[in-house]
Amino acid sequence: MEATQKEQREEFERLLHLSGYDLDYPSLEPQFSNLAKIAAKIADTEISLVNIIDLHTQWSVGTYGFPAIQIPKQDSICQYTILGDAPYEVKDMSSDVLFRERFYVLGDPFLKYYWGIPLRDKEGVNVGSLCVMDKNIKTLSDEKVELLRLVANEVVLKMEALKMHGLLEQFRQNMESVFRKTAHDVRSPIGGIVSAADMLLEQWGQVERDRILEYLTLIQQTGTSVLELAEEILEAGNCSSASAFALGGETFTTQVLKEKVLAMCQIQALAKDIEIRINALDDTNGDSFPKYKLLQIVGDLVSNAIKFTPSFGQIDIVLHLQIDGSSKKLVIKIVDSGVGMTRQKLEQVRKGNAASHHGTKGERGFAFGLALVREMVKSLGGSFSITSQPLEGTTVLVEIPY
Numbered sequence: 328m329e330a331t332q333k334e335q336r337e338e339f340e341r342l343l344h345l346s347g348y349d350l351d352y353p354s355l356e357p358q359f360s361n362l363a364k365i366a367a368k369i370a371d372t373e374i375s376l377v378n379i380i381d382l383h384t385q386w387s388v389g390t391y392g393f394p395a396i397q398i399p400k401q402d403s404i405c406q407y408t409i410l411g412d413a414p415y416e417v418k419d420m421s422s423d424v425l426f427r428e429r430f431y432v433l434g435d436p437f438l439k440y441y442w443g444i445p446l447r448d449k450e451g452v453n454v455g456s457l458c459v460m461d462k463n464i465k466t467l468s469d470e471k472v473e474l475l476r477l478v479a480n481e482v483v484l485k486m487e488a489l490k491m492h493g494l495l496e497q498f499r500q501n502m503e504s505v506f507r508k509t510a511h512d513v514r515s516p517i518g519g520i521v522s523a524a525d526m527l528l529e530q531w532g533q534v535e536r537d538r539i540l541e542y543l544t545l546i547q548q549t550g551t552s553v554l555e556l557a558e559e560i561l562e563a564g565n566c567s568s569a570s571a572f573a574l575g576g577e578t579f580t581t582q583v584l585k586e587k588v589l590a591m592c593q594i595q596a597l598a599k600d601i602e603i604r605i606n607a608l609d610d611t612n613g614d615s616f617p618k619y620k621l622l623q624i625v626g627d628l629v630s631n632a633i634k635f636t637p638s639f640g641q642i643d644i645v646l647h648l649q650i651d652g653s654s655k656k657l658v659i660k661i662v663d664s665g666v667g668m669t670r671q672k673l674e675q676v677r678k679g680n681a682a683s684h685h686g687t688k689g690e691r692g693f694a695f696g697l698a699l700v701r702e703m704v705k706s707l708g709g710s711f712s713i714t715s716q717p718l719e720g721t722t723v724l725v726e727i728p729y
Contacts (some may be wrong), residue, residue, distance in 0.1 A: 339699055341409075342382055344452045346623045346703050348490050352379060352386040352397070353590045358489065359389025362482050363457075367391045369474045370442065370459040370467060377446075377482055378405045379455040381623070382696055383630040384595070388455075389482070393436070397594055402429060405456035408443035412453075414472065417441040419464055440465045444479045448487060457482055578615035581607035581646040581657075587622055588644070592629045601636055603629070605644040614648050616657050616729050620703050627700050628661050628723055635721070636665035659725040668715040676713060700725075 359377040367375035377389030385403040387396045400406055404426065408415040419439050420426040431438050442465070443458035457479040467475070579587070585607040596603050625644075632642045640663065647658040668676065676697050701711045709727035 341452055341454075342699055343702060344450065345379070345381060345454050346620055348454065348486065349619055349622070350379060350388075351587065351618075351622055352388055353587075355379075355386075355388035356390065358485060359482060360391060361389075362478055362485070363389040363391040366457055366459055366475055366478045369471055369478065370461075370465065372440070372459040372461040372465060374436065374438075374460040376405075376458050376460075377455070378403070378458065379446075380405060380409055382627050382699060383634065397591075399595075404429075404441050405443050405458055408456040408458065409445045409453040412445060412447060414442060414444045414475075416443075416467075437462055439463060442467055442475075444475060446479055446483050446486070448483050454483075454486065577618050579618045579621065580615050581648055584618075584621060584625065584646055585644075588625050588629060591622065591626045592633065595630060595633050596642070599633060599636070599638045599640075601633055601638065602641045603644065604641065605646065608645070608647045614650060614655070616648060616655060616727075620707060621657075621727075624700055624703050624725065625659060625661075627696060628659075628725075631696050631700075632661055632663040632665060632721070632723075636663045640664040655729040657725075657727045657729065659723075659727075661723045662720065663722075664720045667717045667719050667721055669717055673713065673715050697723075 363375040363377050367373070372392075374392040375390070376387045376393065379386045379388050380400060380403065383400055384397050385400055385405060387393070390396070404415075404417065404420075417423055417426060417440070420429065420432045420441060421439050426432055426441075438460050440461045440463065441458060442460075443456045445453040446455040446457060447453050457475065459475070585605045588605065589603065592603060629642065629644070636642060642664070643662045645658070645660040647660075649656045649658060697713065704711045704725055704727065707727050709725060712724045713721065715721040
């Protein structure tokens with residue numbers, strides 16, 4: 328069943344909100360696996376997962392009784408859990424028309440029972456789910472359900488703490504940059520004020536009126552520059568949103584970004600025998616750039632390319648950090664050998680009103696996928712462009728200045 332326009336808009340807003348967490352999914356398992364284990368022990372189930380659900384993928388960032396996995400969003404059960412604010416339970420998936428054909432029901436681990444609860448953050452957004460599963464049918468008492476709610480709350484609190492830690496670190500680095508700049512820049516104007524004042528005092532009564540006015544004008548000008556620096560400090564200190572100072576935090580090189588993208592997308596590509604080739608440039612000098620939202624941007628673009636590329640196709644990615652003096656620009660170019668788009672379809676994508684289409688192996692489509700990426704790129708002050716021809720593939724170019 329295709330989502331309504333209202334549902335698509337709500338999911339668009341949810342994913343945009345999720346991008347603000349700036350999560351590196353493959354690295355999160357140590358943070359959440361203990362909570363997954365506690366949930367399994369409470370429910371007396373063999374398996375428990377902490378799942379984050381993005382545009383194309385369900386990421387199991389905390390696991391117990393099952394290896395860390397990623398599966399297509401369309402194959403997950405938790406995609407239904409995050410649609411509401413109450414627990415979602417399936418007593419016997421093997422007899423449920425919605426789930427009885429799923430690979431984890433028909434094959435190992437031959438699951439039957441599922442119970443999940445949305446991970447709802449303080450803004451009221453469902454960013455993922457906590458679920459417990461078993462090969463046998465289970466019945467959870469009210470007491471167990473309440474305890475599982477508490478575990479879910481702990482997961483959300485930990486996510487919020489990770490987000491806040493990242494923002495504080497970003498803020499600290501930005502403030503250090505401001506203070507370094509201030510210490511350097513304020514020395515000269517203050518020195519100028521002191522020198523002009525000394526000369527004025529030493530020569531008072533011995534200089535003409537015009538010379539006094541010249542000294543006073545110099546003091547006023549240098550004092551104004553000090554005030555501007557002070558306002559810059561206050562403006563940095565009053566930042567309350569992630570976007571205002573997020574670019575000061577953890578940094579990547581193009582090589583690190585390459586490794587992260589492969590870790591995120593290689594499994595999806597292998598499932599369709601698609602080759603991903605990434606050329607990471609500019610690492611010889613160790614040049615880096617802020618990682619904020621990059622994993623979500625590149626991950627979504629590559630997942631989208633995989634979806635619309637037939638089996639045994641190729642996806643070529645170039646990551647290029649261009650440096651011109653003190654300015655940097657990250658260029659991300661993704662070229663796939665996929666089915667491509669007609670001019671009409673391409674125009675709809677550019678306007679953000681494209682209809683949903685299934686992938687080359689029936690993967691569920693999300694009409695707002697590229698619009699979501701464009702919005703994230705825009706929030707970083709970057710540019711997004713796309714070209715395509717039917718049966719000749721698609722090229723996406725993203726440029727982000729730093």
